[in-house]
Amino acid sequence: MEKRMLMKSLFFIVLIVLFLFTICIMRTVFLFQNTKIEQCQSSDDDYISDSRGLSKRLSEAIKFKTINVGFHDYDREAIFSFIKFINQSFPVIHSSPIVSSEVVNNLSLLYYIQGRNKNLKPYLLAGHLDVVPVEEVYWEESPFSGLIKDGYIWGRGTIDCKHVVMGILEALEFLLLHGYQPQRSFYVAFGHDEESNGLDGAQQISNLLRSRNVQLEYVLDEGSLVLDNLIPGMSSPIALIGVTEKGSLNLELKVDVTPGHSSMPHKETAIVILSKALSKLEGDVFPSLFGKGPEKEMFEEMGYCANFPLKMIFTNLWLFKPLLIWNMKSPVMSATHRTTTAVTVVKGGTKLNVLPSFAIAQVNLRVHPAQTINEAADYVKNIISDERVNLTIISAHPPHPVSPTNTFGFKMIKKSIRQIYNDSCVVPNTLIANTDTRWYLGLTKAIYRFSLVRITPKETSRFHGHNERISQKNYIEVVNFFLHLIKNSDASPEPVHHHEEL
Numbered sequence: 001m002e003k004r005m006l007m008k009s010l011f012f013i014v015l016i017v018l019f020l021f022t023i024c025i026m027r028t029v030f031l032f033q034n035t036k037i038e039q040c041q042s043s044d045d046d047y048i049s050d051s052r053g054l055s056k057r058l059s060e061a062i063k064f065k066t067i068n069v070g071f072h073d074y075d076r077e078a079i080f081s082f083i084k085f086i087n088q089s090f091p092v093i094h095s096s097p098i099v100s101s102e103v104v105n106n107l108s109l110l111y112y113i114q115g116r117n118k119n120l121k122p123y124l125l126a127g128h129l130d131v132v133p134v135e136e137v138y139w140e141e142s143p144f145s146g147l148i149k150d151g152y153i154w155g156r157g158t159i160d161c162k163h164v165v166m167g168i169l170e171a172l173e174f175l176l177l178h179g180y181q182p183q184r185s186f187y188v189a190f191g192h193d194e195e196s197n198g199l200d201g202a203q204q205i206s207n208l209l210r211s212r213n214v215q216l217e218y219v220l221d222e223g224s225l226v227l228d229n230l231i232p233g234m235s236s237p238i239a240l241i242g243v244t245e246k247g248s249l250n251l252e253l254k255v256d257v258t259p260g261h262s263s264m265p266h267k268e269t270a271i272v273i274l275s276k277a278l279s280k281l282e283g284d285v286f287p288s289l290f291g292k293g294p295e296k297e298m299f300e301e302m303g304y305c306a307n308f309p310l311k312m313i314f315t316n317l318w319l320f321k322p323l324l325i326w327n328m329k330s331p332v333m334s335a336t337h338r339t340t341t342a343v344t345v346v347k348g349g350t351k352l353n354v355l356p357s358f359a360i361a362q363v364n365l366r367v368h369p370a371q372t373i374n375e376a377a378d379y380v381k382n383i384i385s386d387e388r389v390n391l392t393i394i395s396a397h398p399p400h401p402v403s404p405t406n407t408f409g410f411k412m413i414k415k416s417i418r419q420i421y422n423d424s425c426v427v428p429n430t431l432i433a434n435t436d437t438r439w440y441l442g443l444t445k446a447i448y449r450f451s452l453v454r455i456t457p458k459e460t461s462r463f464h465g466h467n468e469r470i471s472q473k474n475y476i477e478v479v480n481f482f483l484h485l486i487k488n489s490d491a492s493p494e495p496v497h498h499h500e501e502l
């Protein structure tokens with residue numbers, strides 16, 4: 001009897017597994033590969049090659065030490081000289097009757113390129129003129145020499161983000177030189193203090209645009225990258241478009257106690273109480289919010305370019321989601337689907353034989369877009385759950401809203417990327433770092449963060465790190481990406497809904 005029951009249950013289990021497997025296979029088989037798109041060729045009429053002096057001009061741009069040290073603290077002279085260099089390097093832009101350029105708050109740049117069709121909403125391409133400081137001793141080549149060596153342009157700013165600034169200007173100069181006038185108007189905005197939150201630059205540009213009641217079709221700023229070898233087993237490069245940005249929350253944890261002599265210690269000193277609290281903030285403290293941000297769409301889109309068995313996993317997240325989350329453990333991957341905690345500062349104690357009266361720690365949280373600042377702070381409070389630890393918010397920036405991917409802007413960015421790398425897999429993601437886009441949030445719902453830097457996950461340490469560089473080939477691709485994007489953004493392939501009143 002028992003044996004029959006066992007056989008029966010086994011039969012049902014096999015049946016269920018077979019059933020699930022069939023669904024997975026069906027879903028996988030019926031997901032077609034992305035349609036091929038024509039890749040831009042160096043023989044194309046509109047291809048911008050290095051014979052125009054692209055590498056040389058980027059290398060010159062790197063030489064300006066536009067270093068940003070902190071809030072309102074940057075090298076004004078260097079930024080001013082860099083602007084002068086920009087004016088001289090792109091004479092067609094600066095004399096074109098369809099371009100109006102203005103300097104905002106003395107050091108930021110705003111261009112407006114007048115399109116023919118006033119019914120089309122303008123878009124905005126953004127970048128920044130400043131760079132972060134360097135620790136020159138760790139560099140293999142001098143960070144501000146603009147050295148071109150073995151196919152690479154070296155220096156601070158080559159991937160963050162003078163390549164964007166110069167790339168946009170090169171594409172625009174080329175187009176204007178060939179008598180091009182866009183249908184759709186657009187703005188180009190370069191803030192000068194992005195590396196310290198853009199208070200003096202992008203914020204002022206944004207205020208100006210708001211005062212003029214500007215509404216934008218989309219914004220593209222620096223951000224996510226094109227990564228090779230991001231997912232083992234996937235051969236195509238993955239182009240990540242940041243559709244949102246994590247928030248940032250800085251907390252202070254403080255323990256106050258009565259001081260005393262170390263010969264008669266309390267059961268726990270302030271430092272010990274604080275340490276116990278801090279130990280609870282180690283590792284993956286927050287739960288995974290996979291699927292509440294762009295994560296699900298990111299993997300589903302990868303399904304279009306992956307091969308079996310990855311394709312089966314990505315197209316069947318309803319079944320494989322837990323397996324995928326379990327696999328996303330590396331610091332980079334983990335940070336994409338949860339709020340992270342990092343204890344970065346600890347202070348306490350003055351002398352070996354004195355019981356400290358207080359101990360303080362500072363914790364930096366990067367908040368997932370599906371969570372609010374207050375929810376994150378409350379979560380930390382609950383985890384610590386010790387009345388003796390006082391928690392205060394030092395500063396906070398909420399996460400950005402998630403921009404939709406069915407917009408004109410996203411589609412045009414995607415198309416332009418695939419014209420450069422037609423085997424790439426273009427997917428939405430959450431940008432872990434921050435950009436000037438925080439100031440442009442009110443101007444459109446379609447905000448994207450992407451630059452065409454193509455590297456491996458390992459090489460991302462060059463951002464704000466040592467030996468920052470870009471290959472000449474990659475930089476030429478950046479320029480041509482902007483050329484395609486401007487052309488693609490020109491006309492609306494869909495009926496225009498925004499200005500029906502006109």
Ligand SMILES: [Zn+2]
Nearest residue numbers: 160161194222
């Ligand atoms: Zn940057």
